[in-house]
Amino acid sequence: MTTNESYDVITAVLQQVQKQDVNIKINPTISNSVNFLDITINNTNGQLTASIYHKPTADPYYLPYKSDRPHSIHRNIPYTALVRAACLCSNLHDFHRERLRIHVSLLLNNYRPHFISNHFQRFFQGNTTFSHSIFNNSIIPSTGVNHNNVLVYEANRQDIEQIRISQYNLKIQKEQMRRMLLYGSKEQTDEEEIINDRQLSDPSVHILDDHYTDCTKSVIMEPQHTINGSPLNFVEIFNHNYEQAKLFRSITTHIESTILYQTSKDMLARLHRITTIAKHIDPTTPFGGINMIFLGDFVQYPPVLDRPLYSNILSPTDTLANTLNTINQTHRQRNIT
Structure with a gap:
């Protein structure tokens, strides 16, 4: 109105x-701006402009369905999304931004790039006038509509592929750090899986690096390293100096005791496997020879490694029958090794 x-x-x-x-x-x-349903209307110097409204609390890259069926069943999703953007966006800049958002949403929902390009092309072929005005007003100058179309699409696809490669490299590097902490061996980190090089150069990765720095300060005993006067965090040191990795591995192989509270049989079995592999000890040695200190109600845990946990408590007079005695229930929580 x-x-x-x-x-x-x-x-x-x-x-x-x-x-x-x-x-x-x-x-x-x-107000100069109002949000109504899925549209935003702005008053800019007396000119009304409309664009698609995205709720800040909503998932930024969701699709209007959730199904396990093949994407070909929902092949109209890319086309109808562009039609909706064309109807609600009053200027080319907002439409171009919404088109990029649709493209990224489809990629993140495992749509193939070739599938997306075919249905995007179907939209622009059915709206030649609309497509011509869009590409002539884009930031990439060109004398031909088709040539400009290819340039715009390839540039966007290259950026998206670079983001996916960076995310894949980050995932592999996190897995390498996890294996390094578990096995204490660089040979089992599968470094050849990383695309391009091994260095962490993506600025988005440094946020994750800062998250890991605090949890490793108590492990790294050497002072902070610097290269050309610039301080480096743990991950950057790991990339530039393998001696730091050797130091970290040597520290983890000399762990003498571990404190656990309220764990399960399955997790105890996994912990046994991790510690025996990390310390290169025969699997028949319980927990790789590490002194395990259990805190809490240990009676609820079934026997692990073919021997009950209560057989090695601090008090040699304790037995399973005494432990299950309800009279001594207040004394059930104790330390055992």
């Missing part, structure tokens, strides 16, 4: 409408 009436006149009309139904709550406000 557009009107040239004053604010007082509009308010009086809205109050009259509100009296007709007590369930209608109208709160009139004055």
Whole structure:
């Protein structure tokens, strides 16, 4: 609704409408921007512009369905998304930004790039005038519509592929660090899986690096390294100096005791496997020879490694029968090795 009436006149009309139904709550406000359903309307120097509204609390890259069927069954999703963007966006800049958002959303939902390009092309072929005006107003100059179309698409695809490669490298490097902590061996980190090089150069990775720095400060005993006067965090040291990795591996192989509280049989079995592999000890040695200190109600745990946990408690007079005695229930929580 557009009107040239004053604010007082509009308010009086809205109050009259509100009296007709007590369930209608109208709160009139004055602003240069308003969000209604899935559209945003802005008043810029007297010019009304419209674009698609995305709720800040919603998933930024969701699709309007969730199904396990093949993507070919939902082949109209890319086409209808572009039609919706063309209907709601009043200028080319907002449409171009929404088109990029649709492209990324489809990629993150495992749509193939070739599948996306075919249905995007189907939209622009059916709207030649619309497509011509879009590409002529894009930031990439070109004399031909088709040539410009290819340039714009390839540039966007290259950026998206670079993001996916960076995410893949980050995932592999996190897996390498996890294996390094578990096995204490560089040979089992599968470094050849990384695309391009091994260095962490993506700025988005440094956020994750800072997250890991605090949890490794107590392990790294050497002072902070510097290269050309710039301090390096743990991951950067690992990339530039393999001696740091050797130091970390030597520290983890000399762990003498571990404290556990309220764990399960399955996790104890996994811990036994990790410790025996990390310390290169025969699997028949319980927990790789590490002194395990259990805190809490140890009776609930079944025997692990063919021997019950209660057989090696601090008090040699304790037995399973005594432990299960309800009279001594207040003394069930104790330390055992």
